[in-house]
Amino acid sequence: MNMLPWWFWVLLWIVLILGMLLFLVLAGIRLFRGFMKLMDEVSEAGDRIGTAMETPAGPIDYGVLPDRGPSGVAALFQDPEDARASLEAGKARRVEVRRARRVERKALRGQAQRVADLDLF
Template identity: 45%
Template sequence: MPWWFWVLLWIALVALSLLLYVTLGYRLFRKFMATVHDLAEAGKRFSNISPPPETSDVETAEARPEPGSAIFASPEEMRHDYLTAKAFRQEVRRQKRVQRKAERGQPQSLHDIEFR
């Protein structure tokens, strides 16, 4: 085979590989731009969410006992305090869950409905 055939063959191979890389780069760029567009749309949609209410499930500083007082308290008193605080946190979470489902129009769970 003459030498110019090898030159043409290598030029064709390099041109095809460059075409492949350009095509893959273009597809990657298009997918990236679609992702950025979706991210911007999600940002616009979620930026309108109202801030959470000011109430929190954490007790206020006035209701907390002095630091270190648990060392001298009786185990029964500490168990009562722990169970009371646990029930309070569960109730606050339940109320938030019920309110959130009511706002979204979702059906309520039977465990969340108050029978009292």
């Protein structure tokens, strides 16, 4: 049986250990770079959230507030047809106020408008 010399085994183990160390160093560098890239993204996202959460300097305009109808006991004695008409009118006003706010908000952001919101038809 032909045995390899002892120096061959020493050389083989040195090469294997150096290869393993090189692999670990390169993997560590790649992992560190990925972690730093992740931290940059987290910092940028935090900055964007921070600027979005800032309170505006001036007063906030909430648009036209809908009129409130009678509620409570006084509404109990109202004619049912009048109450139903008042309810439907209130719903229509609230829908129109939401539509107007949506159109204004999308116009400020430069977004495309919904055709239904534009009251073209």
